[in-house]
Amino acid sequence: MGQRIAHVALIVADYDDAIAFYVGTLGFDLVADEYQPEQDKRWVVVRPSASSDSTSILLAKASSPRQSAYVGDQTGGRVFLFLQTDTFETDHARYRAAGVRFFEAPRHEPYGTVAVFEDLYGNRWDLIQFT
Numbered sequence: 001m002g003q004r005i006a007h008v009a010l011i012v013a014d015y016d017d018a019i020a021f022y023v024g025t026l027g028f029d030l031v032a033d034e035y036q037p038e039q040d041k042r043w044v045v046v047r048p049s050a051s052s053d054s055t056s057i058l059l060a061k062a063s064s065p066r067q068s069a070y071v072g073d074q075t076g077g078r079v080f081l082f083l084q085t086d087t088f089e090t091d092h093a094r095y096r097a098a099g100v101r102f103f104e105a106p107r108h109e110p111y112g113t114v115a116v117f118e119d120l121y122g123n124r125w126d127l128i129q130f131t
Contacts, residue, residue: 004055005055006056007055007056007057007058008056012062012071013068014061015033015042015059015061017120019059022059022119025100027094028047028057031045031046031056032045033045041063045057045059046059048083057081072123073122079124079125081123082128083125083126085128085129092106100118102116103116103117104116110131111131114127
């Protein structure tokens with residue numbers, strides 16, 4: 001099989017708010033939401049719909065003041081994650097209608113069509129359809 005990145009941890013302020021955004025607004029699948037009593041936390045995993053073989057996101061609730069300071073700013077304001085789509089126009093319109101904040105109009109680059117948006121905490125994402 002080789003290697004691949006299974007999960008990327010994303011620090012969030014609240015599990016349920018994060019699930020509502022990623023599943024309800026972006027249309028991701030909720031892969032797991034399991035309470036772990038020994039650590040008094042939840043194991044919450046989401047991933048883009050119909051992407052069973054893709055990297056998923058572990059929604060990790062901040063558990064200390066230090067971690068809370070990084071909610072929404074895990075990469076110092078740079079784009080953090082890249083959401084690839086084959087239906088850019090449809091996804092872009094659906095996200096805008098759902099209230100997702102985009103920082104720019106879609107732009108056409110040699111590598112594809114892209115627009116930067118933010119999640120509910122302010123992390124920046126690229127919505128991108130590669131050429």
